[in-house]
């Protein structure tokens with residue numbers, strides 16, 4: 366099984382940063398993606414980033430890259446797209462906070478299970494997981510990276526880049542390790558439970 370990691374946005378994407386400019390989503394998610402690939406490989410899990418460029422790669426190309434690998438591996442690939450959430454346009458500090466995971470409207474049972482495993486890993490670390498309703502651990506949205514990929518695919522929104530406490534946590538060593546480890550543990554749980 367190959368774990369494909371997508372990091373959102375690029376250095377040329379406008380906005381997408383904290384009000385104080387300290388957290389830039391494209392750079393942060395690349396750092397987490399790199400850490401995640403390293404940790405997964407340490408755990409004997411094949412992992413690869415699908416966007417190695419620093420610039421923003423269009424969603425259609427990212428989906429094609431993932432789908433090509435899915436076909437090449439005979440259907441043995443899953444995809445996780447890593448993002449940081451925002452409640453506003455990035456000009457003000459706002460109050461929304463916490464971690465969440467998304468799937469597309471056309472998600473397969475495998476995508477749902479992957480999302481549940483990731484959310485379970487976050488809850489296991491006493492992270493506040495945002496839920497659309499009690500008992501549902503994932504959000505459903507029309508997301509191209511999940512909708513147009515043929516492999517199990519989820520998108521994680523790792524805390525809020527416009528919440529002051531969240532950004533402090535995200536940029537701390539503890540926060541970066543936590544965000545990485547949520548993904549490592551969630552992916553391992555999914556592979557153990559649903560992949561033979």
Ligand SMILES: [Zn+2]
Nearest residue numbers: 373390448449
């Ligand atoms: Zn994003």
